[in-house]
Amino acid sequence: MTIKARKLRFDTLLIHGGLEAGPAGATTVPVVQSSSFAHHTAEDLEDIFRGRKVGQVYTRIGNPTTESLEKRLALLEGGIAAIATASGMAAITTAVMTIVRSGDEILASSSLFGGTFSLFRDTLANYGIRAKFVDPTDITAVRNGITEQTRLIFVETIGNPKLDVPDIPAIAAAAQEAGVPLMVDATVTTPYLARGTELGADIVIHSTSKFINGTGSAIGGAIIDMGSFDWGSGKFPHFEPFAKKYRNFAFTARARKLIHKDFGACPAPMNSFLLTEGIETLALRMDRHCENAMQLARFLKGHDKVKWVNYPGLEDSPHHGVAKRLYKGKYSGLLTFGLADKSAAFRFINGVKLAKNLANIGDAKTLVIHPASTICSDFGPEEKALMGVTEELVRVSVGIEDIDDIIDDFAEALDNI
Amino acid sequence: MNLTVNGKPATIDRKETLNITALLDELKVAQPEYVTVELNGEILERDNFESTVVRNGDTVEFLYFMGGGN
Ligand SMILES: Cc1ncc(COP(=O)(O)O)c(C=O)c1O
Numbered sequence: 001m002t003i004k005a006r007k008l009r010f011d012t013l014l015i016h017g018g019l020e021a022g023p024a025g026a027t028t029v030p031v032v033q034s035s036s037f038a039h040h041t042a043e044d045l046e047d048i049f050r051g052r053k054v055g056q057v058y059t060r061i062g063n064p065t066t067e068s069l070e071k072r073l074a075l076l077e078g079g080i081a082a083i084a085t086a087s088g089m090a091a092i093t094t095a096v097m098t099i100v101r102s103g104d105e106i107l108a109s110s111s112l113f114g115g116t117f118s119l120f121r122d123t124l125a126n127y128g129i130r131a132k133f134v135d136p137t138d139i140t141a142v143r144n145g146i147t148e149q150t151r152l153i154f155v156e157t158i159g160n161p162k163l164d165v166p167d168i169p170a171i172a173a174a175a176q177e178a179g180v181p182l183m184v185d186a187t188v189t190t191p192y193l194a195r196g197t198e199l200g201a202d203i204v205i206h207s208t209s210k211f212i213n214g215t216g217s218a219i220g221g222a223i224i225d226m227g228s229f230d231w232g233s234g235k236f237p238h239f240e241p242f243a244k245k246y247r248n249f250a251f252t253a254r255a256r257k258l259i260h261k262d263f264g265a266c267p268a269p270m271n272s273f274l275l276t277e278g279i280e281t282l283a284l285r286m287d288r289h290c291e292n293a294m295q296l297a298r299f300l301k302g303h304d305k306v307k308w309v310n311y312p313g314l315e316d317s318p319h320h321g322v323a324k325r326l327y328k329g330k331y332s333g334l335l336t337f338g339l340a341d342k343s344a345a346f347r348f349i350n351g352v353k354l355a356k357n358l359a360n361i362g363d364a365k366t367l368v369i370h371p372a373s374t375i376c377s378d379f380g381p382e383e384k385a386l387m388g389v390t391e392e393l394v395r396v397s398v399g400i401e402d403i404d405d406i407i408d409d410f411a412e413a414l415d416n417i
Numbered sequence: 418m419n420l421t422v423n424g425k426p427a428t429i430d431r432k433e434t435l436n437i438t439a440l441l442d443e444l445k446v447a448q449p450e451y452v453t454v455e456l457n458g459e460i461l462e463r464d465n466f467e468s469t470v471v472r473n474g475d476t477v478e479f480l481y482f483m484g485g486g487n
Contacts, residue, residue: 051480052423054447081451245453245460246482253482 010076010192011283018071019276029068031273035059060264061256066272072279073222077204078197080227081252083260084220084272088187088207089115090265091221095183095203096152097263098255101238102128105149107180109136109166110386111159114375116185117383120154133386136166137319139174146178151236153180157199158188158312158323160361161336161371161395162388165312165319168326172200181229181251187211188334188361192286193327202229203251208275210362211333214285218274220267225252285364285400289333292406293398299407300337305344305414307392311335333398334361342391344417345370349394351413354405366399366406421476437466446479453480 008016022030037056039045047053056062066084074082085091096119100106108120110133120131134141136155146153153175155166168184175182184201186194190211196204206212208220231250232243242250242257260266267275290313297311312323313331323331339345348368349357355366359375369375376389384390398406418429422444429435429443437456441449454461455478461469471477 047423051453051482052478054451054481245480247453247463249451249453249482256482 008075010195013072013075014282015280017075018068018073020068029065029273029276031269032064033269034063059269060266061261063266063269063272065269065276066267069267069272069276069279070222072276073191073206073208073224076191076195076279077224078195078226079204079224081249082222082224083252083255084208084222084267084275085260086221086265086267086271087219088185088205088209088221089119090263091205091207091223092116092119092185094255094260094263094265095205095223096124096154098251098259099152099181099183099236100124100129101151103149104129104151105147106131106152106154107142107145107150108133108153109155109159110134111136111162111164111388112154112156113160113185113187114379114387116154116156117387118378135164136171137164137322139167139170142171143174146174146180150178150180152183154183154185156185156188157194157326158332158334159387160188160334161376161393162386163310163312163319163334163336164388165323165326167322168199168201172202175202176200179230179233179235188332189327190282190286190332192283193330193332196224196226197228199326200228202226208279209360211286211289212282212362213275213278214281214362214364215278216360216363216365217278218271220271220275221265223255225249225255286330286332288400289362289398290330292400292403293331293333293335293396295403296396296398296406296410297335299410300335303411303414305339305417307338307340309335309337310388334395335398336388336393336395338390338392339394339417340392342370342372345392345394347417348413351416352409353412354401354409355396355399361395361397363397364400366401366409367397369395371395418471418473420471420474423478434470434472437461437469437471440471440477441466441479444479448481451481453482454478455480 036058048055069084070082108131134145172182181202183203185205187207204224206222227248231239242254246253294313300306301309312319355368371389372391420427457476
C-alpha cells in the first residue's frame, strides 16, 4: 500500500489499488500457483519467520496473488490491513475467534444471514461462547444488550434476507462507549455504498463470493481491519502482547499469527485472481444492481398478485431513511416480496425463465429463491420470524441484465401463477 | 554511525542525527507503514518515530507480523 495509492479515488482504486506490475508487463495480477516459496539461505528464511523481513513462506499463511487482493480491499474500505479467506464464513469464523474466548459474549443482530446465525447460536455455544441476539434497528435494545461479558458486537449493513438497515454509526458510538469492537458484515452493501471508515466499523467482513466477485465464479471472504480499536485497554488480556508490539495492527497480527494460520482457511490463489478481476467493475455493477432493483421493486409493488414488497429503496420502507443517509441513495440489489402462499411462490419460481433458482446473491444474473424451504429450512418458526422469513416470501438478487427483460420474465411468471 | 540492525552490523554514512522516520527511509525498510520498530529492546510508539533519534551503538530491530509463522 503506497502513499500515492491512498490518494486515488474509489473507482480508480478498484482497478489499480494493490496491483504491482506483473512479470513481462502483465496488467492482471499473476496467479502464483505455488504452495510454498523457496529462499536462498537459511538466514533469509529465519529472518522471515522472526518477522525481521517481509517474504512469502507458505500459501496457507500468505500468497502474492492473495496479497494483491488484500491490499486492494484494505484501500477500498479505508482500513490498515486485510486478510482474504476461503469463504465469507471462514472470514467470520477467523475474525470472531481472534477476539472472543470461552466465557465471552457476542452481541449480535437477530436478523443475520443464516450461516452466521447458526455459527453464533449453535457452533460457538459448544465452546463456551454465548451469543445474545437483539433487533439491530433498536438502538436502545443494542445498548441494553451490552453486558460485562460482551467482547464483540456483530451486525450486517443490510440484513440478508430481512433487509433491515441498522443505524451503524449509532451502534458504533454505543460500542465505543462500552469499549467493545464493532464487526460489520458489509457483504450486501460493499465498500462502494459505504466504506468501513464512514460507518464507524472496527472490523469489516465480506463474503467476496457475492458482489465483489460479481459473476458467481468463486467463493471467498475478507476481514478488513480499520485499525480503530484500542486492544490494549485491559479488557482483552489475550491481546496485550500484540497491542504492545503491533499497536493498532494488534487485531490483524493476532489473526495472522494465530487464528488464520491455525484454522487454515486460506483462499486458493486462483480464487484470489478471480476476485481481484471481479472487483474492478464493482462500481459500475453496483450502480446497475441498485437501479434495476429499484425498478423491479416498483414494478412488483404495482402488480395485483404481489401482496407486499420489501426493498429499502422504497420510500414507504421503514428502513428507507437510515438507508438513504448511510448509503448515499443506493440500496443494493436485494429485495423480497410476498405472494399468496408457498404454493404461489413455488409456481412463480418455476415460471421464471431468465432468473436462476439458486442459493446465492450478488451475481450479474438475476437470482430467485424461496428461503423458508431452502436456506432457512433448518430454522424453527421463531428464528424464521426474526429473519423475516415467511412461507409466501421470495428473495430476489436483482442482476445487471436489461431491466425490461427482467420485468418481462417476472411479469410472465406472475401471470402464470 | 554504527548500528546493529536486525542482528547485523550496519554503518550509516551521515553526519547529522537521524530520527526513526529518516532511518526507515535511509535503510529502505520495506513496507514502513506496517513495520514495528524496536530500539535497544524497547518497542517504539509510531507517534514517536519523528522525535526519536538513533545514536552510535544502538540496536534496532524492524519487525513484521505478516509472512512467517510464530
Ligand atoms: C451477508 C452474508 N454474510 C456471509 C455469507 C457467507 O459467505 P460465504 O458463502 O462466502 O461463506 C453470506 C452468504 O452466503 C452472506 O449473504
